[in-house]
Structures are given as structure tokens and as C-alpha cells.
Amino acid sequence: MNEPRREGTMPKITTDDGIAIHYEFDGPEDAPVLLLSNSLGTDLRMWNAQVEAFSGARRILRYDSRGHGKSDAPQGPYSIERLGRDVLALMDALGLEKVDYCGLSKGGMVGMWLGTNAGGRFGRMVYANTAAHMPTEEMWRHRAATVRAEGMAAVVEAVVNRWFTEAFQQNDDAEVGRIRQMILGTAPEGYAGCCEAIAVMDQRTSIRAVQNPVLVIAGAEDPATPPDYGHQIAEAIAGAELVVIPQAAHLSNIEQSALFNEALAQFLNG
Template sequence: MHMADLGDLRLNYRIDGPEDGTPVVFANSLGTDLRLWDQVLPLLPPGLRILRFDKRGHGLSDLPEWPYSMGQLVHDTERLMDKLGFRDAIFIGLSIGGMIAQGLAAKRLDLVRAVVLSNTGAKIGTREIWQTRIDAVNAGGLAAVVDATMERWFSKPFHETDEYHAWRNMFLRCPAQGWTGCGMAISGSDFYASTAKLRLPALGIAGSEDGSTPPDLVRETVGLIPGSEFRLIRNAGHLPCVEAPEEYAAILTEFLKAQGAV
């Protein structure tokens, strides 16, 4: 466990790989922590210096009072990368992590030289949808939304596995205040205009069974960036790095090699 003191906030992070390795940053989804990537990292090529972290209100990071804004989440990530010396990095973001990737790339191209936008969108849902979910969590905790969330997140066969229950439990153990704070950040975010101005290598990854960010949304979002690529992982939902880690890692490896990262 390592905590980065950013002055007004402490973020839990982990770094793997050699000090002189190509910098790669992973940003996880709403309601998960940095363990989201555990199955993928061992399958990636050697020579990468990988940073994972828990965003505010998640995992072992601080739990500030909400609401949070997407600008705050982007700024948190920016400060963490500056503090740890992660510049000119390949940034891989899933769901809200992909929104952070879009915001950071628009703001700090010195930090981000390529992006992977996984199971995400330039805009995810509507204010009304998010407010309904936030109201439910404020009234009944994350138990009030867990079943509907798991239906959107995972393919039906995965629900029959033991691993499914571990991810369900991770979601339930996320601080409700952290979840609602980041939900508010998502509800107020629209990156269509800024993402369309990006000029950097970009890859979109979608899961065919994703009920949170369907493949068409991911394809549309990454398609805003000229020269981008898109990959679909079949029979996987919102977290293909969990349901199909081998295929996910193979897609990432192909992209990393194309960027000269390995």
C-alpha cells in the first residue's frame, strides 16, 4: 500500500514494473478499486512501468465530502501522475476511468500520449438516470442498486461463477458517499466536443453484453478521434478485463506494441 499526499487528498496507488519502463496508467470503474486489473497485468509484456490507483471515495483512498466533479477527478489524476513522474504515458481507462482519460488528454498532452477508452463514453447516461440511482443509494445504500448494476456489468453465464460474488461484494463495500460523489461527476460530464479535438493514438474496447456502455456508445466515442481503432470482445459485459482477461490483454498488447511501448 502506498499513499500519495496531494495536500487536500490522499490517494492509494501501486506501481509495478521497472523504473525505466514505459509508463502506463490504469484507471478503474465506478464501484471498483485498483484490483480490477489484477488478472490482466501478468499477461502484459515485460518492460512496462504500470501505475494503478484508487480514485477519491474508492478503495483505500480518502473519502472527501461530495459532490465531486469530473474536473476534480481529472485534477486528482493529473496531480498523482505529476507527483510520481508518470509523463508521456499510455492511459487506459475503463468506464469513469475512460472519462478521466478523455478529460486528462484534453488538458495535459504532456502526460498522455495515447489512450485506451474501454467500456466508456463521451457521455454516459443522463442526469435523470444518475439522479434516480443516487437517490436510491442515499436511501438504501449500494444494496439498493447492486442487482441492477450486476445485470448491466456481467454476462449471464458469469453470474453463475464464484468470481461473480467477489465482484458483487467489492461493489457493496465501496463507500456509498464515494459512489454517489463519482456518480454526480459522471452525470454532469459531456466530452463530445473536447474528445473530438483530440489528436493522439486511441483504441476503444467494448463488451458485446455491456449494459452500462453498449458497444455502439464506445464505437461512437472513440470514433470522434481521427485514426482511432475499435475492438469488440464478445460474450463479455462492462468489465471485459474480468470476464475475458486473456483477450483483453492481447488487445492491449497489440496496441502497446503499435505505440512502441514494448
């Protein structure tokens, strides 16, 4: 595995299978590290509100998941395990033995794999707006085929409507537009490869092995990963806490950033 390198202003590491992963640091170099993992169809900029809130006291590490943002998008299918190993590769290349972790949607799925298989590398872990299992496999494979054939424009409006409540879409055109462009800018092959990883994911039993302190966050109005999915995760992991954020759909860290940040801060400082 290569050491961290900079390509222009873009710091990247290379995984064991030769894939470049883009990352960014914010906050004091000597502060505790909080690693943030993005959702399907976004990049590390989805965490801007959390960087603003936490980078005064935390060293924030964000990265673009394989297939997203400025990271490479190799041919799929991917797997949740491979996406998890990318995180470990990033930590190893940056010399990080142990960090706190917060992942949303796909980032939460990756976090569950990490908690199950590499829990000793992590302190507190947050699984937000996510699921341990997301049927149906056929639906995810169809979505992968659609974006490969027609591009991200074929799914963007349906995704935005699941990610934000109607009220937020009406009241914050700028933020919704920013996320829409992020979705459209995602490499179709990267998106499809991650869809195929989610299609075959089932961590409902394996996450019972997670021993880290865990906070599960759900959005009360999330049609993509409803609160019941969060309840199932919290019930499977001993001692896990659950917070349901009101008036929030899938990207609760954006739609209700103040409430999300409050829950995150209380947990991390607990």
C-alpha cells in the same frame, strides 16, 4: 501538494485539495509506465488480470479513484475534471512526465478529459467500456440519492447484472463474488459523488481535440455502455481504433481478459 508517503503498507499522495489517493506499482522500475484507472464502484484490484499479463514488460501504476478503495471519499458532488486532476496530481507527485493510459468505464471518461486537456502528458490512451455522455442526468442523481440513503447493498445486484453476462455469472462464481464484495466495500458517498460527476458529463464535442493514439474497447453484450457508445467515441477522435470484444458485458477486462489483454498489447506495442 505533498510528496508520496506510506501509511503502513499503503502508498498515497495528497492532491491540491487535500485528498489522499492510494496507488500501487507493479513491474520493473525502469520499464515504460502504464497507468490503469478503475471503473465506478471498484478499486485498483479490478486490474489484477492486466497486472499479471503486463507487469513483466511494463511498470504498472494503479490507483483508487477518489471515493473508492483506500482513497479518501470526500463529500460530493465530484466532477470529471476533478477526477482527471487527481490523475495529474498522482503523476506529478510520482515524478512521471508522460505515461500510457488505460481506463475502463469511469476511468475511460477521466481518460477522455485527460486526452482533451492534458494530452501531452500521455502517450497511447485506451478508453474501454465507456461513454462520452451517459444520459439521463435524473437517473444518475437518483442512483446517488439511493446509495446515500440505503447504502451500496441497494444497487449491488443490478450493477453485477449489467457488468457480467449471465453465462459468466453462472460459470465464475468466485470472480463475480470478488467484484460484488468490491462494490459493497465502496464508500456510498464516493460512489454517489462520482455518479453526480457522470450525470452532468458531456464530452461528445470536446474529445474531437484528442490527438493521442487512441484505442476504444467495447463489450459486444455491454448494456451499460453498448458498442454504439464506443463507435461514437472512435468516430469523434481522429485515427482512433475500435475493438468490440465478443461475449463480454461491461467489465470486459475481467470477463474476457485474454481478448482484452491481446487488444491492449497489440495497441501498446503498435
